[in-house]
Amino acid sequence: MTAGVLQPPVSRRVLNLGDLMTQTAGRLPDLTAFVRGEKSWTWVEQNARVDAFAHALNAAGIEKGDRVLIQARNSNQMFEALFACFKAGAVAVPVNFRLAPPEVAYIAGHSGARAIVHDDVFAEHSARALETMPECCLHVVIGENAGGEPAHNTRAFEDLVAAHHGKMFHSARVSYDDACWFFFTSGTTGHPKAAVLTHGQMSFVVTNHLADLMPGTTHADASLVVAPLSHGAGIHQLSQVARGARTVLLPGEGLDPDAAFRLIEEHKVSNMFTVPTILKRLAESAAADAYDHSSLRHVIYAGAPMYRSDQQMILSRLGKCIVQYFGLGEVTGNITVLPAYEHDVDDDIQTCGPSCGYARTAMDVRIFDMDGNPCSRDEQGEICVAGPAVFAGYYDNDEANDQAFRDGFFRTGDLGFLDDAGYLTITGRASDMYISGGTNIYPRQIEEVILTHPAVAEVAVLGLPDAEWGEAGVAVLVLRPGAELEPEALSAWLGGKIARYKLPKQVFIWDELPKSAYGKVPKRLIREKLLGG
Helix, strand or coil, X not given: CCCCCCCCCCCCEXXXXXXXXXXXXXXXXXXXXXXXXXXXXXHHHHHHHHHHHHHHHXXXXXXXXXXXXXXXXXXXXXXXHHHHHHHHCCEEEEECCCCCHHHHHHHHHHHCCCEEEEEHHHHHHHHHHHHCCCCCCEEEEECCCCCCCHHHCEEEHHHHHHHHCCCCCCCCCEECCCEEEEEECXXXXXXXXXXXXXXXXXXXXXXXXXXXXXXXXXXXXXXXXXXXXXXXXHHHHHHHHHXXXXXXXXXXXXXXXXXXXXXXXXXXXXXXXXXXXXXXXXXXXXXXXXXXXXXXXXXXXXXXXXXXXXXXXXHHHHCXXXXXXXXXXXXXXXXXXXXXXXXXXXXXXXXXXCCCCEECCCCEEEEECCXXXXXXXXXXXXXXXXXXXXXXXXXXXXXXXXXXXXXXXXXXXXXXXXXXXXXXXXXXXXXXXXXXXXXXXXXXXXXXXXXXXXXXXXXXXXXXXXXXXEEEEEEEEEECCCCCCCHHHHHHHHECCECHHHCCCEEEECCXXXXXXCCCCCHHHHHHHHCCC
């Protein structure tokens, strides 16, 4: 080694992410790890099941770096399959169970998956996926109906666990940059892309989640799962495993507010991950008044901006327990945080206004213009981020990688500005902006104002082609139950609240807004419906 020069280590070996469960099972063997309906498993029991399934993967020929497609509803088996992939050194490819068969088939083929694990109700999905998996060596079915074609080595999940139960599994050796998870984007335009998450990156994410989102989490805590474990909720639960906090599933597939609040009271749930649409439904439900939810300390919402009016309603219903973070799958959520103590119903107390918080620990958040020049404070530009939570890039997609990174920063595609204190305010998606009469218009500000109308529950504003203006703004509303509102009345009500050139030229009232499989409102679906596509 040259004197005075620091050389990189020979190996960047890191903890295998699956050993988060191994460690917790050793430390807290008899505490409850997972609850699903009337059944529960201790840490030592769940870790043994994970080890057994990891052995089954190896026995079938799954090696380090091989991809395993997982299409399953929330269950202990789905969670166990995830950890078994980590321990085996394989790459988990969880798929949102609400996707259609062709979408699942695309993900299976694009990822190059060599094994598939799925619920028995997804036979059509698996059949389509297997057509794109010529090197499939294992087909695992969760549930009672584990039949299938022998050529695909079809086995029942529980049979594989039973066959290898009692065998300790020694986790694969991994380095910082070894992939552990293909996190597929929601695919709002074109095909979804596979963001490559690594063992080293995810170890940082788990630590950062515990530090910034749920400080003080221990084995005495419990976490309720109200979103698919295939994406953000799954990453959230990794943090629970690291600290030995109990994971509790809802009894059914859909959101049942009464069941959710019953479980919160029963298990003294302290944290959960959700998205604004789900959190809003929970807070508005009568169940929020029927059960004790005083144990809630960190109700984390992310995935889409929350309007200030909804924020105030939720605070008034649940108290100061909500935590906001801004992040994308590519950054595994780690961009900003607005902790519970900075939320308040009173605008004079919540002085950061509509901000989504400040930079997460060890993350670098900056604003650049479209040419890559730094923006000044309070100047709108593209939100960009660098740091150890940023993914390793998109799998097999050089073009997307070239577009996503500039000067070492990941370009989020979201617009916003930083104030003098470093708080970030999101002003919209670059792709949502429309140009009317030569003027750039950003829908989020207009939506914020419309949502203050007492009759409006949801709104989406977007631009549509217009012969005179190039593009013209359109507002699509969903009204609150029992409310009435004429489109002309809304236009009159908006007068004086926003500039005239920002006023929507047309207002539509629908029974509901279309939602993606991830609970978001893709404006492309609204645009297609309005244009008759």
